[in-house]
Amino acid sequence: MTSKEAGEMVSAETVRSQLDTVADMPGKQFPNLKVMLLLDAKDDLTAFAAFPERDRKKIQSTNPQERINREVKRRTDVVQACPNDDALLWLVTAVLFELHDEWIAFPRRYLPEGSVDQLYPELPENAPALPTTTNTPAG
Known part of the structure; x- marks a missing residue:
């Protein structure tokens, strides 16, 4: 594997399938661990994969x-x-x-503007309004 291949981001599906492979490793010795990884924590462990590839490294950091x-x-x-x-x-x-x-x-942005918008292109009708910030000096 070249260094370029090592640094490339993988798709969300690949991440989830790799987690399945990792969860199978302890196998018969730790069956509860497999259940925990595959059923209970899979969504939490792979949540970063839903973000655009350009933002994943910052989210992981x-x-x-x-x-x-x-x-x-x-x-x-x-x-x-x-x-x-x-x-x-x-x-x-x-x-x-x-x-x-x-x-x-x-104010500085850690993630580019619009990155999170790609996750939820349409908010449900019952979603609360997003807060707006103003940078006006107090006084």
Whole structure:
């Protein structure tokens, strides 16, 4: 297999059939695992395959979560010791609020506009209206 072939994305059907193959591997030794993978978790494990191929790598990545974890760790290391659990919770909440405010002030798209629209081209009639955001300064 060449490096180009290794980096190519596969179809959703291929992903699901590969999961079937992987679930068959433990076979007789772990029958409950096969049931769990094939029946209970198959939709969750293959959900990324429904997204457009160009977005799958970003969906698979944990980089945004790791960035948040690094920032929380950096800020808690500065404090070094929290007197109690409530103080720690307050600090982490403050960091998350600060990051949220930063994301609102400097909006960037992680996925291209319209990517998720391809998943649901037509919303059902009873679907709630999508929220609209405005970037107007407070004051």
